Amino acid sequence: MNSKMMYRSLVIIGIALLGACSPTIQKTILPVSKEATCIEGIAGKEFKYLAWGIGSDNAQAEEDALKCGLYAALVGGAAGGNCVPMLNATERETSKDFINSFFSDESSWRSYVRATNPGKMEADRRMKMHDGRIKLGVEIVVATTQLRQMLEVKGIIKKFQYGR
Amino acid sequence: MSVVSRFFIWGVPMRVQIQRTDCSNIIKHVATGAFALLTLLMCTALSAMAAAHTFGDEAVAGAKATKVESGKFDRRSITLITTYSGSTTSQRSLLDKAIDNKSAESRYDVNNLSEKMRNAITTALTAIPGVVNKDSLLIDAIRKSDVLREVLMSSSNIDSLTARISRQQRRKDVSARTNEKINAPTYDQMKVMLNGTYLLIVSLDSTLGGAKPYFYGTVAVVQLNVDTARKWVDNKYPEPSQVGLKVVAREKIWANDADLDGAISGLTKMSLPGSSNGTEKKPELSSGEKMAKNLANKVYDFLSGLDAFKVRAMFQNSDNGIDAGSREGLYTDMGFKVYEQMIDADGKPYTSYIGFGRVNSIGNNAEDYNNYSTLYPKIGSYDQGMIAVAHEQGPEICVAPALFTGSSELITSIEFNLNLAQYVKVRQLFLTVGYNYGLDAHRSTSLGVTKRFDLGRLAFNVGADYWLSNSVGLNAGLDFQVSADIVAGVKTGFRIGMGDIDGIDNPGGLLLGARVGYILPRLF
Numbered sequence: 001m002n003s004k005m006m007y008r009s010l011v012i013i014g015i016a017l018l019g020a021c022s023p024t025i026q027k028t029i030l031p032v033s034k035e036a037t038c039i040e041g042i043a044g045k046e047f048k049y050l051a052w053g054i055g056s057d058n059a060q061a062e063e064d065a066l067k068c069g070l071y072a073a074l075v076g077g078a079a080g081g082n083c084v085p086m087l088n089a090t091e092r093e094t095s096k097d098f099i100n101s102f103f104s105d106e107s108s109w110r111s112y113v114r115a116t117n118p119g120k121m122e123a124d125r126r127m128k129m130h131d132g133r134i135k136l137g138v139e140i141v142v143a144t145t146q147l148r149q150m151l152e153v154k155g156i157i158k159k160f161q162y163g164r
Numbered sequence: 165m166s167v168v169s170r171f172f173i174w175g176v177p178m179r180v181q182i183q184r185t186d187c188s189n190i191i192k193h194v195a196t197g198a199f200a201l202l203t204l205l206m207c208t209a210l211s212a213m214a215a216a217h218t219f220g221d222e223a224v225a226g227a228k229a230t231k232v233e234s235g236k237f238d239r240r241s242i243t244l245i246t247t248y249s250g251s252t253t254s255q256r257s258l259l260d261k262a263i264d265n266k267s268a269e270s271r272y273d274v275n276n277l278s279e280k281m282r283n284a285i286t287t288a289l290t291a292i293p294g295v296v297n298k299d300s301l302l303i304d305a306i307r308k309s310d311v312l313r314e315v316l317m318s319s320s321n322i323d324s325l326t327a328r329i330s331r332q333q334r335r336k337d338v339s340a341r342t343n344e345k346i347n348a349p350t351y352d353q354m355k356v357m358l359n360g361t362y363l364l365i366v367s368l369d370s371t372l373g374g375a376k377p378y379f380y381g382t383v384a385v386v387q388l389n390v391d392t393a394r395k396w397v398d399n400k401y402p403e404p405s406q407v408g409l410k411v412v413a414r415e416k417i418w419a420n421d422a423d424l425d426g427a428i429s430g431l432t433k434m435s436l437p438g439s440s441n442g443t444e445k446k447p448e449l450s451s452g453e454k455m456a457k458n459l460a461n462k463v464y465d466f467l468s469g470l471d472a473f474k475v476r477a478m479f480q481n482s483d484n485g486i487d488a489g490s491r492e493g494l495y496t497d498m499g500f501k502v503y504e505q506m507i508d509a510d511g512k513p514y515t516s517y518i519g520f521g522r523v524n525s526i527g528n529n530a531e532d533y534n535n536y537s538t539l540y541p542k543i544g545s546y547d548q549g550m551i552a553v554a555h556e557q558g559p560e561i562c563v564a565p566a567l568f569t570g571s572s573e574l575i576t577s578i579e580f581n582l583n584l585a586q587y588v589k590v591r592q593l594f595l596t597v598g599y600n601y602g603l604d605a606h607r608s609t610s611l612g613v614t615k616r617f618d619l620g621r622l623a624f625n626v627g628a629d630y631w632l633s634n635s636v637g638l639n640a641g642l643d644f645q646v647s648a649d650i651v652a653g654v655k656t657g658f659r660i661g662m663g664d665i666d667g668i669d670n671p672g673g674l675l676l677g678a679r680v681g682y683i684l685p686r687l688f
Binding site: 058122124128130135136 | 476478479480481504505506507508509513516547548549550551
């Protein structure tokens with residue numbers, strides 16, 4: 001085998017091995033964990049969740065938790081409480097593209113959700129998983145009034161009609 | 165004739181010139197193989213470093229990951245029960261107030277009993293002399309008073325849950341969708357809360373007046389244990405008969421009316437709010453109030469020594485800041501073991517030991533909860549969200565043989581190193597008291613001072629000492645923190661004899677030696 005080719009092959013293998021060693025986890029559009037518990041859902045105001053996020057580090061896990069709570073407010077799947085999701089079953093099916101594009105724009109979805117205690121760790125809410133990822137529980141609040149208004153303007157849901 | 169090869173390693177141009185000889189082909193193959201091996205080794209090393217970074221700081225720090233029991237950091241709550249037989253009404257009032265104030269300052273959950281139940285349990289305990297000194301009598305009295313029902317409701321948070329459900333049901337819902345039922349805590353959650361419930365019973369056995377009055381009493385700690393079949397889920401709590409009681413600790417305590425501030429004491433760890441700057445004038449306390457406060461301090465000192473109630477804090481930022489400080493009685497160089505909560509592949513939680521650190525700076529969190537203390541990482545590297553548990557240390561006992569190079573005399577020193585950091589607020593400043601034993605009949609005791617400078621897991625130390633056989637010495641060394649409690653190192657120094665005393669030979673000159681030290685647990 002040509003020695004030059006052998007050298008190049010070894011260099012390529014070395015670079016590939018280095019790339020495989022990287023612990024960084026690619027960011028996903030939709031939340032990774034989708035695990036949330038409704039703490040308090042007051043119709044017409046805000047929804048409060050304990051949302052769990054998964055990421056390669058604390059910051060990524062916290063971001064995933066924010067997404068998770070917002071996703072639960074939109075689509076549902078949260079345990080307990082009375083946090084009724086914005087979209088019904090039919091709307092969930094027809095709005096998949098919207099949901100993907102909504103979460104892909106960070107400046108968009110960030111304005112509807114916030115952590116009650118940003119950057120502060122709570123006891124028993126941070127764990128390292130067996131694969132090295134961090135699982136972080138964050139108490140978050142979703143601004144459901146503004147979220148509903150946005151969904152109505154975009155035609156994703158119908159406007160509320162009070163009385164008949 | 166030579167052959168020149170040019171190639172690139174990660175963009176770096178490389179040039180190899182090989183002299184063509186009869187063995188040129190062999191050399192070429194060997195060089196190629198060596199290069200391949202080197203590349204493989206470098207990739208393996210980099211992979212290992214990346215894997216270590218991914219799968220735990222403990223590999224990087226050199227500390228082995230060990231599983232400790234799950235539930236190590238579960239919620240702890242205390243229910244206070246005070247019983248003061250033989251005391252006057254005013255004394256009881258003073259003691260109750262001091263203990264209640266201390267509870268309000270503590271970082272544990274305190275389960276509040278109604279006035280009716282406090283009186284009932286106090287009556288039950290006071291009626292039986294020496295009840296707190298015998299486990300069976302104490303447990304019987306607790307059961308007969310029926311205080312457990314209220315303790316269980318309070319510690320399992322059922323009251324607030326019930327109230328929350330009522331509020332939700334009263335709220336008007338404009339949506340067509342109805343409220344979903346709020347889930348009660350799961351069985352596992354309830355078990356954690358209830359098994360983390362402790363009764364702290366403070367009993368006053370006697371009060372003596374006279375010139376030096378003092379309180380003398382007993383403090384007992386009783387743990388609740390719930391480990392029965394799942395009969396009590398869904399908004400219920402176990403019946404008192406289903407709850408086990410176990411006396412986990414008991415101690416005699418006494419307290420006089422000595423002043424609380426200004427004395428060098430390892431017993432009083434809490435600093436009063438506002439006392440750190442020393443500018444506020446403290447109100448004058450009566451003798452009884454001082455005794456009561458001292459008793460309350462000693463009760464909580466005793467409690468904080470139990471494993472379940474050791475100071476715990478969480479790392480809140482990337483600068484090794486922890487959310488404990490003056491409020492919890494932290495002091496300079498206080499030791500903390502660091503853990504990380506993990507989940508295994510089966511989803512089961514466990515705790516992994518990460519390393520050990522010492523308090524570097526103390527935050528005044530009595531005034532502002534966001535004033536964090538910082539830990540210096542001796543072993544391991546820390547991340548926000550890890551947990552630090554107090555690991556208080558006492559004096560270090562070490563064995564240090566040294567060889568005097570001039571006279572070839574071997575002298576072994578046995579030393580007690582007392583860390584003065586808590587008192588003088590200077591990190592790693594030690595007072596050394598030692599005994600020196602030489603094979604050539606040298607015997608002497610010594611007194612010295614050493615300052616250590618941390619360099620991660622290493623520490624550089626310098627010191628001076630005086631041997632009572634009339635010699636002085638300057639020492640320097642390098643120590644390695646083997647574990648939280650074991651230190652090993654090498655040392656060098658120079659001694660000057662100032663004349664023999666009682667014919668004891670005084671070695672002088674350069675010395676080279678080693679030392680191994682074990683740090684004892686804090687006893688007082």
